[in-house]
Each structure stands twice: as C-alpha cells, then as structure tokens.
Amino acid sequence: MSCIxxxxxxxxSDGSLAPADLIRHAAQQGVKVLALTDHDDVAGLNAxxxxxxPVEISLIAGAEISVTWxxxxxxxxxxxxxxxxxxxxxxxxxxxxxRVDRAAKIAEALANSGIDGSLEGAYGFVRENIISRTxxxxxxxxxxxxxxxxxVFKKFLxxxxxxxxxxxxxxxxxVVRWIxxxxxxxxxxxxxxxxxxxxxxxxxxxxxxxLGGDALEVVSGSHTPEMTQRFAGLAAEYGFLAxxxxxYHGPDRGYGEIGRIPPLPSGCAPVWHDWPExxxxxxxxx
Ligand SMILES: [Zn+2]
Ligand SMILES: [Zn+2]
Numbered sequence: 536m537s538c539i540x541x542x543x544x545x546x547x548s549d550g551s552l553a554p555a556d557l558i559r560h561a562a563q564q565g566v567k568v569l570a571l572t573d574h575d576d577v578a579g580l581n582a583x584x585x586x587x588x589p590v591e592i593s594l595i596a597g598a599e600i601s602v603t604w605x606x607x608x609x610x611x612x613x614x615x616x617x618x619x620x621x622x623x624x625x626x627x628x629x630x631x632x633x634r635v636d637r638a639a640k641i642a643e644a645l646a647n648s649g650i651d652g653s654l655e656g657a658y659g660f661v662r663e664n665i666i667s668r669t670x671x672x673x674x675x676x677x678x679x680x681x682x683x684x685x686x687v688f689k690k691f692l693x694x695x696x697x698x699x700x701x702x703x704x705x706x707x708x709x710v711v712r713w714i715x716x717x718x719x720x721x722x723x724x725x726x727x728x729x730x731x732x733x734x735x736x737x738x739x740x741x742x743x744x745x746l747g748g749d750a751l752e753v754v755s756g757s758h759t760p761e762m763t764q765r766f767a768g769l770a771a772e773y774g775f776l777a778x779x780x781x782x783y784h785g786p787d788r789g790y791g792e793i794g795r796i797p798p799l800p801s802g803c804a805p806v807w808h809d810w811p812e813x814x815x816x817x818x819x820x821x
Contacts, residue, residue, distance in 0.1 A: 538816060539807060540794045541570040541595060542612060542724065542752065542780020546662035547579035548599075549669035551785025553662070554579035555586035557793075562590035566794040568813055570595035570614055570780065575630040576665055577618035593812035598623075599724060600714070601630055601704035604739065607731075608704060610724035612752065612778070613714035614806065620717035630705055631665060638666045640700040641692075645671070648697035650680065668692045669788075684789045711746040720749040720806055722778045726769075727755065727762030740773050750806040754779035754799055756791035767800040777803035 544550030545557045552560060554571060561569045569592050571583045580596050587594040596616050602609045616623060642654035656674035657666060672687040675698075681687035691698040714721040723743055731739060740751075753766045754777070770777045783793040799805060807813035 538565055538567040538794065539779065539805075539813060540566050540568070540781050540783070540796065541597070541614060541722075541778050541806070542572050542599070542755070543569060543783045543793060544573055544599075544785075545571060545579045545583070547576050548574035548665040549667045549784060549788075551787055554583040557783075557785075558583050558586040558592055558594070559590060561793050562592055564792065564794040566592060567816055568593045568595060568807065568810075569793075570597035570612070572597035572599040572612050572614075572780070574599050574610075574665055574667060575601055575627050575634065577616070577624075577627065578664060580618050595810075595812075596719075598627065600627070600710045602707045602710050603702075603704040604707050604742075605735075606701075607729060608702075609707070609729060609739075611707070611710050611714070611748075612722040612724045612780070613710075613717070613719040614722060614750075614778070615810075616714055616719035617717040620713070623713040623717045626705060626709060626713045633702065633704065634666050637700060637702045638671075640702075641668070641671055641698050644700050645691070645698045650675070650678075650697075653698075668698075669784075671698060707742065708746050711743070711748055715747050720776070721747065722750040722752055722806060723748060723775075724752045724780075725755040725757050725782065726751055726766050727758045736769075740769060740775075744773055744775070748775070750776035750778045752780055753777040753803055754796050756781040756783065756796060760797075763797065764800060767803050770804075771802055776806040776808070778806040 545554040584594050600611045645653045657670040660670040660673040711721045751770045781791045784790045
C-alpha cells in the first residue's frame with residue numbers, strides 16, 4: 536500500500552471518473568499525494584486542484600505523453616509540470632490533433648472488417664476531449680464484439696488485429712524537453728509493458744538518460760513483482776529516480792485500485808525525495 540500515487544486518469548482522457556470525483560475517491564482510499572496524468576492533456580488539473588484542497592490531497596500536476604520510439608509507442612509521464620508552459624501546451628495540442636486523425640483511421644479499418652459506425656460509437660463514450668483506443672474498446676464491448684475490456688484490445692486493437700493502425704506520436708527528445716523545460720520530471724511509465732528485449736531496453740534507458748529523463752516507474756499497477764524488482768535494479772544501475780503509480784482508470788476499467796500499489800523496493804531513490812508535500816508523510820521506501 537502506498538499513500539503516494541503518481542499515475543491516474545480522469546474523464547479528460549480515458550478514465551471513467553471526472554477529475555473532482557477521482558480526487559474524492561483517492562481520498563477515500565487513503566491517498567495523500569496524487570498525480571493526475573491524463574493522456575496528452577492537462578485540462579483536468581484545475582478541477583482536480585480545487586477538489587484536492589478540502590480533502591487534504593497534495594495534487595501533483597502531471598500528464599502522460601504519447602511517444603513513438605523506433606516504431607513503438609511509449610508513455611512518458613511528466614510530474615510537477617507547468618501546464619501553462621507554451622511549448623508543452625503546443626506539443627500536447629499537436630498530439631491531440633493526431634489522435635483525431637488516428638480515430639478516423641481506426642474506424643475505417645474496423646469498417647473494412649465489417650464493423651460499421653465505430654467512429655460515432657467511440658465518440659459516444661468520450662466524456663470531454665481525448666479520443667483513444669479505450670473509447671473504441673467501450674464501443675466494441677457495448678456491441679458484444681468482445682466480452683470485456685481486457686480481451687477487446689487483444690482481439691481488435693493491437694498489432695495484427697483489424698482495428699490496429701500505425702500512428703506516429705511525438706518524439707522522445709521533444710517530450711522530455713517539454714517536460715523538463717516546464718520545470719517537471721520525466722518518468723518512463725510502466726517500462727515492463729512494452730515487451731522490450733534486454734538490448735533494446737538498455738538502448739532506450741541510455742537514450743532516455745542522455746536526453747535528461749529523470750525516473751522509471753518502478754512500481755506500476757501493470758507490473759508483476761518480478762518486473763518491479765527488475766526495474767528497481769535498472770533504476771539503480773542507470774541512476775534513475777523511482778516512481779510509483781496505479782495507472783487507475785476508474786472502477787470499471789480493469790486496472791488496479793487507486794493507491795493500492797506496493798511500496799518502492801529498498802534501494803530506490805524516490806522521485807519525490809525532495810518534494811515538500813511528500814516529506815511531510817512518514818513514507819517508508821523500504
Ligand atoms: Zn500508459
Ligand atoms: Zn496511464
């Protein structure tokens with residue numbers, strides 16, 4: 536269990552709780568420091584900050600930014616970003632525009648395999664701004680094309696499946712620069728989820744470090760205990776700080792509960808080591 540959770544989503548991207556509801560839910564679960572890290576958007580941060588004050592949550596301004604690195608999609612979480620920083624805002628806007636194009640292509644691909652109306656259907660699940668594969672997944676599940684959110688991705692939306700379309704997100708170097716120049720820390724999100732082999736993973740870590748990347752998300756709602764140990768070791772070896780986050784998306788989205796994540800393994804240097812809002816907590820990193 537951890538009262539620090541540095542990765543979560545609201546309805547601004549593909550979560551199912553509005554920012555204020557997410558904050559209240561986090562407080563009920565005992566979270567004290569929470570980062571809201573919506574995909575490619577910072578539009579939920581104001582509402583989240585307002586909701587955080589009365590329930591005594593320290594809100595960390597964040598975003599989870601989509602990157603294409605060697606034809607793979609990676610997620611970089613920015614923590615303690617300045618959401619008003621112009622280069623960051625412009626970059627996020629360009630990525631969001633790309634999402635609209637991608638959604639049209641996904642719908643076209645699904646139509647080619649006999650599934651019509653998915654663009655309107657997916658937009659029917661968008662609550663605020665960001666269209667994502669999750670919204671297509673919701674549509675496909677609602678129409679009975681798959682039993683649940685977990686296997687709808689495997690069946691339709693990943694490489695080799697009918698609704699998969701290649702897409703280029705932002706460059707790693709640009710994203711790290713937007714985050715750092717806005718005053719934030721750049722974290723490689725859920726590194727265990729990319730299926731990278733040892734040599735490629737090491738090339739990524741070296742490149743990320745050279746670009747100024749700060750931390751690895753050692754503890755993630757999507758990591759096995761073995762992955763957590765592995766990335767704790769790699770963080771120490773490469774001199775990265777360590778972050779932790781549930782990647783909570785809401786009660787009905789098949790991710791872990793907010794705040795329900797194990798503590799950082801011993802030997803990790805927490806990404807929050809010099810944050811005043813975290814130093815007030817009696818957090819054990821052991
Ligand atoms: Zn992610
Ligand atoms: Zn996420």
